[in-house]
Amino acid sequence: MSDDLWDKPIELMIENSDHFRSVRSTRDAMACLMTSWPTKRGKSFSAARRACLAAMDGKVASEEAKLAFIRAAEEAGILRR
Structure with a gap:
């Protein structure tokens, strides 16, 4: 999918505030949700996975x-803000 890449990456603080992960596409986001997410619960987590x-x-x-x-x-x- 050519429009899979996002115009601006989303930066996350993984494990602690010294480690950041840059998420640049829907596929990267899905991988992050499935492997690096701190908790696999919550309405927003489920909605993001479905989206x-x-x-x-x-x-x-x-x-x-x-x-x-x-x-x-x-x-x-x-x-990360």
Whole structure:
């Protein structure tokens, strides 16, 4: 999918505030949700997972997945501002 890359990467604080991860696409976001997420619970986590899967299937825009991912990162307390 050519529009999978996001215009601006999302930076996350993984494990502690000294380690950052830059998420640049829907596929990268999905990988992060499945492997590096601090908790696999919460409404925003589930919504982000669904949105990323739908975007990878071409059912929703990549931007929608990005916004859902940002909300999940905020809920998890790992979004770098």
